[in-house]
Amino acid sequence: MKELSEKYFSNTLTEAEFQELEQALETDAAFRQEFYIELEIRQTIAQEKQHDLKERLKKLDSKPVPKTRWYLYAATITIFIAIGFFFFNAQPNYEEVYATHFEAYPNMVNLTNRSNNSQNEIAKEAFQLYDSGQFSKAAAAFEEVYKKHPLDYIHFYYGVSLMAAGNVAQGVEVLENHPWQENNNSFISSSHWYIGLGYVKLDKIPNARFYFKKVVEADNNLSAGAKEILKQLD
Amino acid sequence: MIKDQYVIDKLKEKDLRTLDEVYLTYKKEFFLFAKSFSLPVGDIDDIYQETIISLYENVQNKKLENLSSTLKTYLFAIGKFKIYKQLEMNKRLYNGDKVFHISEEMQVFEVEIEEERQRMLKKGWRKLGTKCQQILELYYYRGMVLDEIQTELSYTSKDVLKSQKSRCLKQLKELVNKQHRL
DSSP states (O other), X not given: OHHHHHHHXXXXXXXXXXXXXXXXXXHOHHHHHHHHHHHHHHHHHHHHHHHHHHHHHHHHTTSOOOOTTHHHHHHHHHHHHHXXXXXXXXOGGGHHXXXXXXXXXXXXXXXXXXXXXXXXXXXXHHHHXXXXXXXXXXXXXXXXXXXXXXXXXXXXXXXXHXXXXXXXXXXXXXXXXXXXXTTOHHXXXXXXXXXXXXXXXXXXXXXXXXXXXXXXXXXXXXXXXXXXXXXXXO | OHHHHHHHXXXXXXXXXXXXXXXXXXXXHHHHHHHTXXXXXXXXXXXXXXXXXXXXXXXXXXXXSSOSSOHHHHHHHHHHHHHHHHHTOSEEEEETTEEEXXXXXXXXXXXXXXXXXXXXXXXXXXXXXXXXXXXXXXXXXXXXXXXXXXXHTTOSOHHHHHHHHHXXXXXXXXXXXXXXXX
């Protein structure tokens, strides 16, 4: 009996032995009592040990996680801050939303590392312009890069740079008419988010709502923010 | 499947970022699944977090080394057990008024612990000496057999360790029971 219990806690029971253990628990009251206490202890230790992990997971629900395409992510955050500032200053009603977004997106920007990624070399100059806030020049640079390398994320920056430079209508058009690859969900959502913001700026609230709803439906790290904005638009 | 096993291998290396990804990847689907049992959202949050933690623990204590199903199937099997536990739909065994929940599929027993009892167990555990905590943690939580613990903690003989472990267990029980009498 002792052996079965030892094997249970070291996870080495065979299927037959597990059944045997179940049987023993049914028939042997003393063993059942002892095993019960051992399980209580196991669960207590687990609870003590799990605390940090649980907190970590809880935080995931409110924070974005660096993804494999983290370089895209890092740059996106910069844009959030840039665009957020730009729009929400123009729309004082959204000050509160704006503040919330700032909190929700901690500064994880480490753009100097981006040059480590060879795929990004091609767009390095455009990114540098973007980083330094020269959005108009950045837009032109991204447009040029995109002609040679028609990559989704280059196009995305092209559109967003246009918006940040003040060409909101053109930026929205660029983002809206691009055939985003369907397998890249986080990307599509980011675009919808900007298109939505663009339409807010252009005072086309029904269109804005349409896109923010899509972001909410996508159920990702942007969804909560989109929900907030939708509330404000009502 | 190959990718799923890769995820497990990353978890073996204690790569918590991979765990984050797993958490986010299956969250939506798990919630849909759990909602079909009419559980309140707050409970689902807890259950899902505990499910992910169980996955991680199973990898760490070597209960799960190689997947024989997809990661999703495995994860949902853990989750289902936890949901069933909450709804009292599991196979159960009684020890007086105390309940064992059983999953033959996952080869798991879990007991129901009342809040007050849980508090006493925790208090007792915290009062236990570090040396005892170490032994009991390796045995009950890390899934080590006595031979492995002997090496890990440099005990001269298995018998010495064995009697030390019994003493620790007895001490812990006393620490918990003492609170009963207060």
